[in-house]
Amino acid sequence: xxxxxxxxxxxxxxxxxxxxxxxxxxxxxxxxxxxxxxxxxxx
Amino acid sequence: xxxxxxxxxxxxxxxxxxxxxxxxxxxxxxxxxxxxxxxxxxxxxxxxxxxxxxxxxxxxxxxxxxxxxxxxxxxxxxxxxxxxxxxxxxxxxxxxxxxxxxxxxxxxxxxxxxxxxxxxxxxxxxxxxxxxxxxxxxxxxxxxxxxxxxxxxxxxxxxxxxxxxxxxxxxxxxxxxxxxxxxxxxxxxxxxxxxxxxxxxxxxxxxxxxxxxxxxxxxxxxxxxxxxxxxxxxxxxxxxxxxxxxxxxxxxxxxxxxxxxxxxxxxxxxxxxxxxxxxxxxxxxxxxxxxxxxxxxxxxxxxxxxxxxxxxxxxxxxxxxxxxxxxxxxxxxxxxxxxxxxxxxxxxxxxxxxxxxxxxxxxxxxxxxxxxxxxxxxxxxxxxxxxxxxxxxxxxxxxxxxxxxxxxxxxxxxxxxxxxxxxxxxxxxxxxxxxxxxxxxxxxxxxxxxxxxxxxxxxxxxxxxxxxxxxxxxxxxxxxxxxxxx
Numbered sequence: 001x002x003x004x005x006x007x008x009x010x011x012x013x014x015x016x017x018x019x020x021x022x023x024x025x026x027x028x029x030x031x032x033x034x035x036x037x038x039x040x041x042x043x
Numbered sequence: 044x045x046x047x048x049x050x051x052x053x054x055x056x057x058x059x060x061x062x063x064x065x066x067x068x069x070x071x072x073x074x075x076x077x078x079x080x081x082x083x084x085x086x087x088x089x090x091x092x093x094x095x096x097x098x099x100x101x102x103x104x105x106x107x108x109x110x111x112x113x114x115x116x117x118x119x120x121x122x123x124x125x126x127x128x129x130x131x132x133x134x135x136x137x138x139x140x141x142x143x144x145x146x147x148x149x150x151x152x153x154x155x156x157x158x159x160x161x162x163x164x165x166x167x168x169x170x171x172x173x174x175x176x177x178x179x180x181x182x183x184x185x186x187x188x189x190x191x192x193x194x195x196x197x198x199x200x201x202x203x204x205x206x207x208x209x210x211x212x213x214x215x216x217x218x219x220x221x222x223x224x225x226x227x228x229x230x231x232x233x234x235x236x237x238x239x240x241x242x243x244x245x246x247x248x249x250x251x252x253x254x255x256x257x258x259x260x261x262x263x264x265x266x267x268x269x270x271x272x273x274x275x276x277x278x279x280x281x282x283x284x285x286x287x288x289x290x291x292x293x294x295x296x297x298x299x300x301x302x303x304x305x306x307x308x309x310x311x312x313x314x315x316x317x318x319x320x321x322x323x324x325x326x327x328x329x330x331x332x333x334x335x336x337x338x339x340x341x342x343x344x345x346x347x348x349x350x351x352x353x354x355x356x357x358x359x360x361x362x363x364x365x366x367x368x369x370x371x372x373x374x375x376x377x378x379x380x381x382x383x384x385x386x387x388x389x390x391x392x393x394x395x396x397x398x399x400x401x402x403x404x405x406x407x408x409x410x411x412x413x414x415x416x417x418x419x420x421x422x423x424x425x426x427x428x429x430x431x432x433x434x435x436x437x438x439x440x441x442x443x444x445x446x447x448x449x450x451x452x453x454x455x456x457x458x459x460x461x462x463x464x465x466x467x468x469x470x471x472x473x474x475x476x477x478x479x480x481x482x483x484x485x486x487x488x489x490x491x492x493x494x495x496x497x498x499x500x501x502x503x504x505x506x507x508x509x510x511x512x513x514x515x516x517x518x519x520x521x522x523x524x525x526x527x528x529x
Contacts, residue, residue, distance in 0.1 A: 021380075
């Protein structure tokens with residue numbers, strides 16, 4: 001388990017998996033700061 | 044379900060044109076970019092892994108595209124599927140037909156209204172034969188090797204038939220306009236021609252009613268420097284068809300364009316404005332060879348070597364064809380969220396539950412039907428399976444099934460992916476021929492088509508898009524079959 005409080009986080013999401021906004025919401029709720037968030041589509 | 048005064052739209056047919064174009068793979072976005080920077084013979088590695096036309100035809104997922112094999116049959120064939128070609132495979136079926144590369148170039152000549160194509164003065168015999176048979180009398184302009192080399196230096200895009208010598212080039216249409224550069228025009232011309240092949244095949248199949256309107260739903264961007272992407276390819280496609288087609292418009296929403304266009308076409312018919320609307324799209328040239336790295340690493344042939352066009356016939360109720368339930372369709376709304384479960388809830392469960400239907404009441408779901416043999420070697424996962432897992436999870440969350448029944452739900456309401464990774468084509472549309480058969484001569488009652496679009500790729504929004512459409516057995520057909528049955 002990693003403590004995300006005050007950590008800087010890059011969120012790389014995937015369209016058919018977990019999108020970047022969902023990752024962002026999760027890590028921010030754990031106290032991290034998101035410095036980059038992007039969703040990719042691989043098809 | 045019919046509403047008084049509203050015409051019931053139906054989907055009568057869907058025809059795919061599948062064009063085997065290994066030589067054009069080299070112009071695909073990924074191979075093109077990587078070959079330029081490669082110092083270790085990457086181009087030759089790619090060319091050495093091209094497959095033959097016969098192998099592409101016999102490839103089991105392609106036989107599903109043509110309608111010669113049901114999607115479920117792929118579950119019984121060991122993967123990777125290219126190791127298990129179908130014996131005696133035909134290049135045509137109820138879902139469309141396969142065309143070889145030489146024939147495609149002849150169609151390119153036929154569609155070259157701007158006269159930008161130049162062919163090599165010394166062409167392979169197969170190419171000469173194809174030009175004579177399929178160029179429809181178009182003037183074939185040939186140039187010698189030196190002129191071709193000069194043209195390439197000056198921005199022309201070469202195209203190939205396997206070996207290293209180009210069989211022709213497409214010239215740029217302007218010296219400085221980025222929207223009219225040769226690679227862009229080749230992409231647009233390939234989309235136009237593959238869409239036109241599908242449209243003409245559809246019109247050969249059904250030539251009873253005039254086409255009132257064409258709705259283009261491809262992902263190409265036609266236009267010049269003052270309206271990049273603002274163009275209308277539907278009318279350009281229609282121009283290649285015999286007779287008169289009243290009009291055409293393009294509908295754009297990345298991969299979801301096809302379902303959006305079907306919804307709009309159905310609405311035009313329901314309103315009484317048109318009796319017959321055909322949704323058309325050509326193939327996506329930039330996506331050729333998109334996953335080539337994964338295929339080379341896995342020892343696979345280059346599997347993304349096929350352009351796919353489509354023509355979908357929408358008409359007023361004929362009493363037989365499956366009905367398009369506009370009242371049970373859905374557009375993804377701003378604010379509904381772009382996460383996979385939010386999209387599925389909004390597009391699949393939302394319209395069904397609003398009409399007192401459960402997810403389990405739908406026989407099959409047509410989702411993003413990308414062939415996993417293409418995507419998995421490149422680390423992109425099994426896209427349709429992931430989509431069906433989410434659907435099953437939503438069904439479990441809503442209490443329709445127990446959590447342990449999810450695999451059963453996926454197996455009975457889903458299907459293996461079988462579509463080439465052609466973006467807007469792969470988004471649900473390839474199941475149309477199977478759904479139409481299942482809802483008329485088969486035993487199915489309803490199929491939901493769901494498409495998603497990655498709007499965020501254009502950097503103008505962080506949002507996604509999507510649309511869904513429920514297609515059902517025609518009530519007139521049900522009462523006819525009930526009378527016949529007893």
